[in-house]
Amino acid sequence: MGTALFDEAKAHAAGASKTGLPARSARPLCLRHAASLQTAASFLWIPQAGLLAHAVGRIADGDGLSHVLWPAFFVLTLGIAKALLDAVGGQIALDSARTELSVRRQFAVAALARRSPIDGTRPASGQVASVLGEQAELVVPYLARYFPARIKASVIPVVMLVCVLAISWVAALALFISMPLIPLFMALIGWRAQFASEKQLAATGKLNAFLLDRLRGLATIRSFNAVELTATRLRADAEDLKTRTMAVLKIAFLSSAVLELFAALGVAMVAVYVGFSLLGEIHFGTWSGKISLTEGFFILLLAPAFFEPLRELSAVWHDRAAGEAAIKALDSLGECGGIEIVDTHSTGPAPGFDRLDIEFKNVSFRYDCLRPCALTGFNCLIEEGEHVALSGASGAGKSTLLALIAGLAPPQTGRVLIDGRPVDAGVRSTMAWIGQTPHIFAGSLAGNVLLHRHYGVLKEALALARLDGVAAAYGKRPLGEGGAGLSGGEALRLAIARAAANPFIRIILADEPTAHLDAVTAAEITESLIALASERTLIVATHDARLAARMDRMILIDAPFSKEAAVSCEN
Numbered sequence: 040m041g042t043a044l045f046d047e048a049k050a051h052a053a054g055a056s057k058t059g060l061p062a063r064s065a066r067p068l069c070l071r072h073a074a075s076l077q078t079a080a081s082f083l084w085i086p087q088a089g090l091l092a093h094a095v096g097r098i099a100d101g102d103g104l105s106h107v108l109w110p111a112f113f114v115l116t117l118g119i120a121k122a123l124l125d126a127v128g129g130q131i132a133l134d135s136a137r138t139e140l141s142v143r144r145q146f147a148v149a150a151l152a153r154r155s156p157i158d159g160t161r162p163a164s165g166q167v168a169s170v171l172g173e174q175a176e177l178v179v180p181y182l183a184r185y186f187p188a189r190i191k192a193s194v195i196p197v198v199m200l201v202c203v204l205a206i207s208w209v210a211a212l213a214l215f216i217s218m219p220l221i222p223l224f225m226a227l228i229g230w231r232a233q234f235a236s237e238k239q240l241a242a243t244g245k246l247n248a249f250l251l252d253r254l255r256g257l258a259t260i261r262s263f264n265a266v267e268l269t270a271t272r273l274r275a276d277a278e279d280l281k282t283r284t285m286a287v288l289k290i291a292f293l294s295s296a297v298l299e300l301f302a303a304l305g306v307a308m309v310a311v312y313v314g315f316s317l318l319g320e321i322h323f324g325t326w327s328g329k330i331s332l333t334e335g336f337f338i339l340l341l342a343p344a345f346f347e348p349l350r351e352l353s354a355v356w357h358d359r360a361a362g363e364a365a366i367k368a369l370d371s372l373g374e375c376g377g378i379e380i381v382d383t384h385s386t387g388p389a390p391g392f393d394r395l396d397i398e399f400k401n402v403s404f405r406y407d408c409l410r411p412c413a414l415t416g417f418n419c420l421i422e423e424g425e426h427v428a429l430s431g432a433s434g435a436g437k438s439t440l441l442a443l444i445a446g447l448a449p450p451q452t453g454r455v456l457i458d459g460r461p462v463d464a465g466v467r468s469t470m471a472w473i474g475q476t477p478h479i480f481a482g483s484l485a486g487n488v489l490l491h492r493h494y495g496v497l498k499e500a501l502a503l504a505r506l507d508g509v510a511a512a513y514g515k516r517p518l519g520e521g522g523a524g525l526s527g528g529e530a531l532r533l534a535i536a537r538a539a540a541n542p543f544i545r546i547i548l549a550d551e552p553t554a555h556l557d558a559v560t561a562a563e564i565t566e567s568l569i570a571l572a573s574e575r576t577l578i579v580a581t582h583d584a585r586l587a588a589r590m591d592r593m594i595l596i597d598a599p600f601s602k603e604a605a606v607s608c609e610n
């Protein structure tokens with residue numbers, strides 16, 4: 040069962056690889072099996088009702104209770120079988136819905152992981168967290184409950200109608216008249232419900248994104264005295280979400296009210312007809328001329344059951360609207376677009392490369408078509424082991440160049456070659472990136488340096504980064520959130536120690552490592568970097584003349600709009 044679903048999920052993914060989206064119309068096979076079991080369970084009510092009506096008829100005819108023992112036994116047996124089929128079907132539906140959700144989540148996460156960190160169009164983290172965590176859960180009730188309910192609603196009423204029609208065409212007509220009005224009204228309401236659900240989920244995502252963003256910048260908000268303005272905006276967004284949620288609830292209540300009204304009318308019409316027929320007031324509407332108590336009771340038992348699948352469908356109608364909106368939101372996370380990282384398939388530590396020379400061949404790159412090129416026709420060769428400073432005016436493209444070496448984006452024209460081949464995940468695993476604000480995980484300083492590597496390398500890495508004193512002071516105590524408690528210089532040293540603890544590193548990319556540091560700390564960081572880069576390639580984008588002077592050579596990058604070539608000069 041699980042395998043079949045998985046195969047189908049793989050087929051989704053295969054079909055999706057061209058479009059970037061899983062095929063939405065395909066339903067896992069297991070969901071169909073679950074719906075079949077639950078439908079079969081509902082059908083068992085027909086023989087149960089027949090047996091009950093038969094027993095009541097016998098009792099009314101004055102037969103002894105012994106004549107109803109066998110029907111009672113069969114009603115009980117059918118009841119147990121019905122409950123079992125329903126429970127097994129429900130469990131299968133739930134399991135398949137969860138598996139389907141996992142497949143869609145994996146697909147969305149894989150697509151997000153491909154998006155480059157330099158892609159400015161990436162969805163906000165708060166929104167992603169809201170869609171992947173909270174909103175995605177709405178897919179489960181939609182698939183597990185709505186899908187089987189829809190199958191039941193399309194099959195069971197028809198069969199029950201045929202059973203009633205076999206006895207009385209008037210009772211069948213009463214049911215038939217009230218039935219189509221229900222799906223019609225529910226379809227009309229459903230379109231509105233889905234629209235409202237999509238808007239509500241979008242508002243939830245927006246509010247989460249806004250909240251996370253502002254929480255991250257709480258210190259800035261406080262220092263610029265913008266607390267009240269932020270709170271006002273938050274209040275307005277929360278109010279908007281409340282309005283949208285109320286709109287969805289209003290529609291949900293409306294759809295239930297419509298169904299109950301028509302179901303009650305249908306059952307009432309049948310009950311009036313059967314009652315007056317049994318009293319002898321009505322003499323038409325049956326094939327046999329007169330309705331018996333057994334037949335009348337059978338029709339009365341089937342009438343509410345006729346509406347039951349529709350009532351069930353109405354109860355999960357809102358799940359459909361919310362579930363489809365959640366699938367849409369998940370799929371939109373999985374959509375291709377924006378800047379993608381080159382080759383995200385991790386191959387583990389790279390096997391031996393010959394010489395990791397880095398070569399730019401006529402490389403041009405722009406972030407999007409609305410912006411000018413960040414690099415134009417750029418050529419250069421950096422040999423393995425060289426220490427190079429990238430210099431140039433702010434906005435000249437130094438960080439962009441580092442990003443292209445790391446394969447965080449492919450160039451639009453030209454080629455970036457390392458060891459004579461385009462950048463891939465293997466060669467990326469030989470690189471360390473040292474930025475101005477390294478990410479510090481929740482945990483101890485040693486844990487942040489090692490990142491699950493062997494403990495043996497810790498001492499040497501800390502010593503190289505001149506972080507041993509700080510590490511001794513912290514001991515096993517966890518660092519504050521986002522590295523709170525570490526100075527900017529110490530956070531940078533931690534990044535250097537991390538790179539030193541990784542034995543596979545051969546290329547170090549450093550983006551303005553000494554920016555915002557005082558002269559003494561900048562000099563210390565410079566020394567640590569040079570120690571780290573011994574027998575390794577070091578490429579530093581910097582405005583720091585002292586750091587640049589310690590490199591073997593400097594590559595000067597022209598200002599934007601006029602970069603035809605890079606000027607290289609020996610130190």
Ligand SMILES: Nc1ncnc2c1ncn2[C@@H]1O[C@H](COP(=O)(O)OP(=O)(O)OP(=O)(O)O)[C@@H](O)[C@H]1O
Pocket residue numbers: 157158159406407410413431432433434435436437438439440580599
């Ligand atoms: N993520 C991004 N999305 C869109 N445009 C970007 C992005 N990052 C940089 N740019 C643009 O690309 C150009 C080059 O930016 P880049 O950061 O590479 O310059 P830089 O030389 O490193 O500047 P600085 O010395 O100020 O750090 C600039 O015009 C910048 O506005």
